[in-house]
Amino acid sequence: MNIIKVIPISRGIGKETLSYFTGAEVNLGDIVEVPLRNKKINALVVDIEDVANVKSDIKNADFVTRKASIVKVRNLLSPEFIEASYDTARYFASNTGGILNSLIPKIILEKNIPADEAGKKSTEIISVTKKTSEKYAMQGDDEERFASYRSHIRQQFAKKQSVFFCVPTVEDAKNSVKQLEKGIEDYTFILHSKLKVKEITSLWKKIVEEKHPVLIISTPSFIAIPRNDIGTIIIEKENAKNYRTLARPYFDIRYFMEKYAEKIGAQLILGDILLRTETLWREEEGELIKATPFKFRSLFTSEETLVDMRTYKTSRSGFKIASEEVEQLIKNTKNNNDHLFIFATRRGIAPSTLCADCQNIVMCNYCSSPVILHSSKTDNEDENYFLCHRCGEKRSANEVCKTCGSWKLATIGIGIELVEEKIKQRFPNIKIFRIDSDSIKTEKQLNTTVQSFYNSPGSILIGTEMTLSYLNEKIENSAIISIDSLFSIPDFKINEKILYILLKIRNITSQSFVIQTRNPDEKVLEYALKGNLIDFYRNEIIDRKSFDYPPFSILIKITIEGEKNKIIKEMENVKNILLPFTIDIFQAFTHTIKGKFVLHSLLKIPRNKWPDKELLDKLYSLPLNITIKVDPESLL
Numbered sequence: 233m234n235i236i237k238v239i240p241i242s243r244g245i246g247k248e249t250l251s252y253f254t255g256a257e258v259n260l261g262d263i264v265e266v267p268l269r270n271k272k273i274n275a276l277v278v279d280i281e282d283v284a285n286v287k288s289d290i291k292n293a294d295f296v297t298r299k300a301s302i303v304k305v306r307n308l309l310s311p312e313f314i315e316a317s318y319d320t321a322r323y324f325a326s327n328t329g330g331i332l333n334s335l336i337p338k339i340i341l342e343k344n345i346p347a348d349e350a351g352k353k354s355t356e357i358i359s360v361t362k363k364t365s366e367k368y369a370m371q372g373d374d375e376e377r378f379a380s381y382r383s384h385i386r387q388q389f390a391k392k393q394s395v396f397f398c399v400p401t402v403e404d405a406k407n408s409v410k411q412l413e414k415g416i417e418d419y420t421f422i423l424h425s426k427l428k429v430k431e432i433t434s435l436w437k438k439i440v441e442e443k444h445p446v447l448i449i450s451t452p453s454f455i456a457i458p459r460n461d462i463g464t465i466i467i468e469k470e471n472a473k474n475y476r477t478l479a480r481p482y483f484d485i486r487y488f489m490e491k492y493a494e495k496i497g498a499q500l501i502l503g504d505i506l507l508r509t510e511t512l513w514r515e516e517e518g519e520l521i522k523a524t525p526f527k528f529r530s531l532f533t534s535e536e537t538l539v540d541m542r543t544y545k546t547s548r549s550g551f552k553i554a555s556e557e558v559e560q561l562i563k564n565t566k567n568n569n570d571h572l573f574i575f576a577t578r579r580g581i582a583p584s585t586l587c588a589d590c591q592n593i594v595m596c597n598y599c600s601s602p603v604i605l606h607s608s609k610t611d612n613e614d615e616n617y618f619l620c621h622r623c624g625e626k627r628s629a630n631e632v633c634k635t636c637g638s639w640k641l642a643t644i645g646i647g648i649e650l651v652e653e654k655i656k657q658r659f660p661n662i663k664i665f666r667i668d669s670d671s672i673k674t675e676k677q678l679n680t681t682v683q684s685f686y687n688s689p690g691s692i693l694i695g696t697e698m699t700l701s702y703l704n705e706k707i708e709n710s711a712i713i714s715i716d717s718l719f720s721i722p723d724f725k726i727n728e729k730i731l732y733i734l735l736k737i738r739n740i741t742s743q744s745f746v747i748q749t750r751n752p753d754e755k756v757l758e759y760a761l762k763g764n765l766i767d768f769y770r771n772e773i774i775d776r777k778s779f780d781y782p783p784f785s786i787l788i789k790i791t792i793e794g795e796k797n798k799i800i801k802e803m804e805n806v807k808n809i810l811l812p813f814t815i816d817i818f819q820a821f822t823h824t825i826k827g828k829f830v831l832h833s834l835l836k837i838p839r840n841k842w843p844d845k846e847l848l849d850k851l852y853s854l855p856l857n858i859t860i861k862v863d864p865e866s867l868l
Contacts, residue, residue: 233253233254233255233282233283234253234254234255234258234280234281234282234283235251235252235253235280235281235282235283236251236252236253236254236258236264236277236279236280236281236300237249237250237251237277237278237279237280237281238250238251238252238264238266238275238276238277238278238300239275239276239278239328239329239332240266240268240273240274240275240329241263241273241274241275241276241329241332241333241336241341242268242273242274242329242330242333243330243333243479243480243481244330244480244856245268245327245329245330246327246856247327248327248328248329249278249279250266250268250275252264252266252298252299252300253283253298253299253300254299254300256300256302256303257303258277258280258300258303259277259280259306259307260277260278260279260280261276261277261306261307261308261309261310261311261314262276262277262303262304262305262306262307262308263275263276263277263303263304263305263306263308263309263341264277264300264302264303264304265300265302265304266298266300267298267299274304274341275300275329276309276314276329276332278314304341305340305341307458308336308340308456308458309332309336309456309458310458310460310496312492312495312496313456313492313495314328314332315491315495316488316491316492316494316495317331317332317335317488319491320483320487320488320491321481321483322843322848323483323487323842323843323862324481324482324483324484324487324862324863325788325848325851325852325860325862326480326481326482326483326860327481330480330481331481331483331488333481334453334477334481334483334485335452335453335455335456335485335488336453336456337432337453337454337456339429339432339433340436340456364497365493365494365496365497365498365499365500366499366500366521367490367493367499367500367502367519367520367521368499368500368501368502368520368521368522368523369501369502369503369507369511369512369514369515369520369521369522369523369526370501370502370503370504370522370523370524371503371504371505371506371507371512371526371527371528371765372503372505372524372526372527373505373527373739374505374739376524376527377468377503377504377505378408378411378412380503380523380524381397381412381466381468381501381503382411382412382414384464384466384501384523385397385412385416385447385464386416388445388463388464389416389419389445391463392445392461393445393461393462393463393464394445394446394447394448394459394461394462394463395445395446395447395448395462395463395464395465395466396448396450396455396459396462396464396465396466397412397447397448397449397450397466397468398450398451398452398455398465398466398467398468398489399449399450399451399468399469400451400452400468400469400472400473400474400475400701401451401472401474401701402424402425402426402451402675403701403702403704404468404469404701405422405423405424405449405450405451406422407704408449408468409422409449412447412449413447416447418444419442419444419445419446419447420446420447420449421435421438421439421446421447421448421449422435422449422450423435423436423439423448423449423450423451423454423457424450424451424454425451425453426675436457439457439459440457440458440459445461446459452475452485452489455485455488455489455492462496462498463498463499464498464499464500464501465489465492465493465498465499465500465501466500466501466503467486467489467500467501467502467503468503468504469503469504470486470502470503470504470507470508470511471504471505471506471507471508471728471732472504473729473865476865480859482859482860482861482862482864483862484863486502501523502520503523505732505735505736505739506728506731506732506735506765508728509725509728509769509772509773509776509783510782510783512526512769512773513773513783514783527765528764528765528766528769529763529764529765529766532738532739532741532745532763533742533743534710534738534741534742534743534744534745535743535744535745536738536745536746536747536761537557537744537745537746537747538746538747538749538752538757538761539555539557539558539746539747539748539749540749540750540752541555541591541748541749541750542590542591542592542750542752543591545591553646553650553651553654553655553713554651554654554655554658554713554748555746555748557746558574558711558713558746558748559658561709561711561744561746562655562658562659562662562692563659564709564744565662565690565691565692565708565709566659566661566662566690567690568690568708569689569690570689570690570708570709570743571685571686571688571689571690571691571692571693571707571708571709572691572692572693572707572708572709572710572711573692573693573694573695573699573703573707573709573710573711573737573740573741574651574655574692574693574694574695574710574711574712574713575695575696575697575699575710575711575712575713575715575733575737576646576647576648576651576668576694576695576696576713576714577646577647577648577696577697577714577715577717577718585602585603585618585641585642586641586642586750587633587635587636587638587640587641588638588640588641588642589633589636589638589640590633590635590636590638591750592633592634592635592636593716593750593751594618594633594634594641595634596620596625597625597627602716602719602720602751603618603619603620603625603720616628616629616630617629618631629641646713646714646717648666648668648694648695648696649670651694651713652664652666652694655692655694662690662691662692663688663690663691663692664691664692664693664694665681665684665685665688665691665692665693665694666681666693666694666695667681667682667693667694667695667696667698667699667702668695668696668698668699669696669698672698678698678702679702681693682699682702682703686705697733700733700736700737703740704740705740706740706741706742707740707741707742708741708742708743708744709741709743709744709745709746710737710738710740710741710744710745710746711745711746711747711748712734712737712746712747712748712749713748714748714749715730715734715747715748715749715757716749716750716751718730718733719751719754721866723865723866723867724776724779724781724867725865727756727768727772728768728772730756730760731756731759731760731765731768734747734756734757734760735760735763738760738763745761747760747761755768755771756768780836782839782863783839784839785836785837785838785839786836786837786838786839786841786842786862786863787834787835787836787837787862787863787864787867788834788835788836788837788851788860788861788862789832789833789834789860789861789864789867790803790806790815790832790833790834790835790854790858790859790860791820791830791831791832791833791858791859791861792806792830792831792857792858792859793828793829793830793831794828794829794857795828795829796829799829799831800831802858803817803831803833806833806854806858807833809850809853809854810835810847810850810851813835813847813850814835815833815834815835816833816834817831817832817833818831818832818833818834819831819832820832820868832867832868834867835847842862
C-alpha cells in the first residue's frame with residue numbers, strides 16, 4: 233500500500249498537490265483517476281511513499297486520505313515537461329494542474345488512447361543529447377521563413393532529430409503542411425482539435441511508434457506527445473494573439489514552449505513577418521540569436537495608396553464609406569475578373585470622435601492618440617468625458633474642436649454590415665462574400681466561403697481579422713475601409729497589432745493596396761505602406777520604456793467583479809495583503825454582461841525580479857474569485 237502525492241489536472245483547484253492511498257502499481261509520471269469532492273478527476277503522480285513510512289503523518293493529518301482509482305495513462309509526461317509546467321505556473325501565478333489541463337489533449341485523459349500506447353516510447357528512437365538550448369528569432373516574409381524552415385527541418389532529420397512545428401490556428405496548420413511536407417510526406421504529421429477522435433488516436437500512435445525522426449505540425453495543445461528525440465521547437469506566427477489562453481489558467485503558451493525547449497535541450501525558433509516588440513528587444517539584449525538576417529524593410533509588389541477621408545465632407549446621409557479610389561478598385565476588380573479583399577474592423581469597437589466641420593479627430597493632449605467618448609455612471613460625475621486608452625488621460629467631453637472651434641463633435645464607426653450594405657447599393661451587380669463572427673458559424677462554412685471567393689473572378693470578400701488566417705493564396709487587390717477605430721482599443725500594444733494586421737494583408741496582395749483613414753499622419757500607416765519595420769521598432773521601444781511597459785517590466789493585473797461596495801472593500805483588503813508591494817486601483821470602463829461592477833489593480837515589477845517568491849505567495853493566498861493576469865493583453 234502506498235501514499236501518492238498528485239497534481240490535480242483541473243482548473244479552479246486551489247491546492248498544488250493532493251494525497252491519496254492506493255494498492256495499485258503506480259509509477260512517477262502516471263496519470264491516475266482520483267476522487268475530489270463529488271466527482272472524479274485526472275491527476276499526475278509526482279511522489280510515492282510506502283504507507284508504513286508515513287503512518288504517523290496520516291494519523292496526525294487534519295484530513296481523511298481517500299483511495300485513488302485506476303491508472304489511466306502510464307509514463308505520458310517526461311520530468312522535463314512537468315518541470316516546464318511548474319515554471320510556467322509560477323510565472324503566471326497559477327497552479328501546475330491548471331497548466332497541465334490546458335496542455336494535455338482531453339481525449340488522452342479520457343482513455344480514448346490505451347495507456348500502454350499513449351505512454352509508449354520506441355527504444356529505437358535516438359534521444360536528443362541534452363545541451364544548452366539555443367534560442368533563435370526569424371523575421372521575414374512568409375516565403376523566406378518557410379524556405380528557412382524547410383532547410384532546418386532537413387538538417388534536423390539528418391541528425392536523427394524530430395521537429396515540433398507549432399502554429400496558432402487550425403488553418404495555419406493545414407497551410408503549413410502544404411509548404412513543408414514535400415519530400416518528407418511519410419514523416420510529416422498534423423495534429424489539431426478539429427480532427428475526429430479516431431484520427432487523433434491513430435496519428436498519436438503513429439507518431440509515438442515511428443522510429444524515423446518526424447515533423448509534427450500542430451496547434452499548441454499537442455505539445456505533450458511523448459517523443460524523446462525532439463531537437464527543435466518552432467513557434468510560427470509568434471506575434472499571434474491565439475497563443476494566450478482566454479480562460480483560467482491565464483498564461484502564454486509561448487512561455488511554456490520556451491521553458492520546455494530549455495529543459496530538453498532543444499533549439500527554439502520564433503518566426504513571423506513582424507516579431508513582437510519584446511522578442512526584437514530580447515534579440516538586441518543577446519537573449520536570442522538571429523536565425524537569418526532580420527528583414528526590417530519589407531518589399532511588396534503591390535502599389536500602395538493612402539486615402540485621406542477628411543476630404544469627404546459629412547452630408548445628411550452620413551459620412552462616405554468608400555472613397556473614389558476604393559470605388560475605382562471595385563470597378564477594376566469586376567472588369568478585370570480580379571479579386572478584392574476589403575478589411576473592416578469588428579463590431580463593438582468604441583468609435584472615434586471627430587469634428588463635423590473640419591473633419592479632425594479628437595486627440596489626447598498627452599500622447600496624441602484618438603480619445604473615446606464615455607458616459608459617466610459614477611455617483612460623483614454626471615457629464616460625459618473623453619478617455620485616452622493609451623496613456624489614461626481623462627477630461628470632460630464638454631469642449632469644442634481644438635482645430636476650428638466647432639461644437640459639432642460626433643462619434644463615428646464603420647461596422648462590416650454597413651460596409652456590405654453600402655457597396656451593394658453602389659454596385660448591385662458584383663458578387664460579395666462576407667466573413668465575420670456574426671455571419672459565419674462553422675469552420676466548414678468559413679472554408680466554403682473562402683473557396684467560393686477564390687473561385688469567383690470579379691468578386692469581393694469583406695472580412696474582419698478572423699478572415700486573415702484563411703487567405704493563403706495571393707489576391708490581386710486589398711482595401712482597408714477603416715482602421716482608425718483600432719487605435720482606440722485599450723491596449724498599449726495596439727500600434728504593433730495594427731501594423732501586424734496591415735503587413736499580413738499587404739503580404740497577400742499582388743497589385744493594389746489601399747488604406748482609408750481620417751488620421752493620415754499616423755506613423756503606423758506610413759510604416760505599413762513603406763514596409764519600414766526598423767523605425768517602427770525604434771519608436772515603439774522608446775514609448776514602452778517611457779511608460780515602463782514590457783519588456784522593461786512585468787505587469788500584473790488583479791480584477792474583482794461584483795456588487796460595487798463589496799468589491800471596493802475587497803480590493804482594499806487585497807491592497808493590504810500585498811504590502812509592501814503597492815498597487816494602483818482603478819475602475820474598469822466596461823461592465824460585465826450581467827452589469828456587475830468591475831475593479832482592477834495593477835502592479836509593475838522589474839523584469840529581472842519576477843517571479844518574486846514573496847509576492848507570489850501573497851498572490852496565491854488571494855481568494856479564487858479574484859482574477860490574476862501576469863503580462864495581460866489589456867490594462868483597462
